Amino acid sequence: MDQQKLRTLVFDKTGVKIDIDDPIFALVALNEAVLEEAVERHIAAIDAASRELTQHARLAGGWPAAPPAAVLDATNEPIGRDAGRPAPAPVPGYVPTPPGPVRPIATQSMAITPRESRLLAAAAGIAVLSALVVVGAQALFAKPAPAPIIEQAKALTPEQMLALRNAEKLTKAIEKLDPKTRNQLQAELQK
Incomplete structure (x- = not known):
């Protein structure tokens, strides 16, 4: 952790000057430690899951029986390369799934689902009802056209x-x- 770089970054973004002895750097160090531990746990879980997946692939016949020359972990580093580094601890609560039949993944779906068709029918019904209300209100409140005046010429008497x-x-x-x-x-x- 480069404290000078962090000081400069904080000043550039907020305009606040902080010293190297500021307690905020203790929080940054604590954050790094917690983050590193969480990342290691996740890497261990990913490694265990990838080993299990490789085993399933070998059992299913989709992966060669012999392992590759160098087995890599989730960080793409060979396993066992770092003797000083402890082996990742098993993840608590993680139980590998037993091999079983592989279910096919649905690749196609219906164009219109039954729920969508019900929604479309409801929308059409509401549209028709709205149109009837509008036409009825127009007929109710509109003034009728005046009756045409028809003048008939009457024959005059003598x-x-x-x-x-x-x-x-x-x-x-x-x-x-x-x-x-x-x-x-x-x-x-x-x-």
Whole structure:
């Protein structure tokens, strides 16, 4: 652990200056130790699982019977190369699985699952129901169009036709009168 590099990194990212004697470096050292121990346990578990997998592959006939010249652990280092390094301890609670028949892996699935088809049917039902509600509300609140007015020409009776002709003659006669008389006549007709 390079303390100067860590000090520089902390200063660059946060702007906080820390000393080499700062207690935070004790936490960093503790973190490294815990992390190293956890990594060693995981490497041991991976090594045990890969040995078991190799054994299953040999039993199934998919791996040659003779082991390769150098057996590597999870860090790609030959096993037993470092005499000073202790052998990885077995992982507590790890029990290798017994060899058994290999189940095929499903590679294809249905295009639409039954759950998806139920969801599609529910969505279609909701869409139809929504459309019916909208159309019903529109019919309920819309004003009806006014009925078209149909005018039918009625045939005039002979008396009515005679009255119209007399009214036209009277209108022409009133227009020929002097303005004073015409105004008096108009006033009398209004009564």
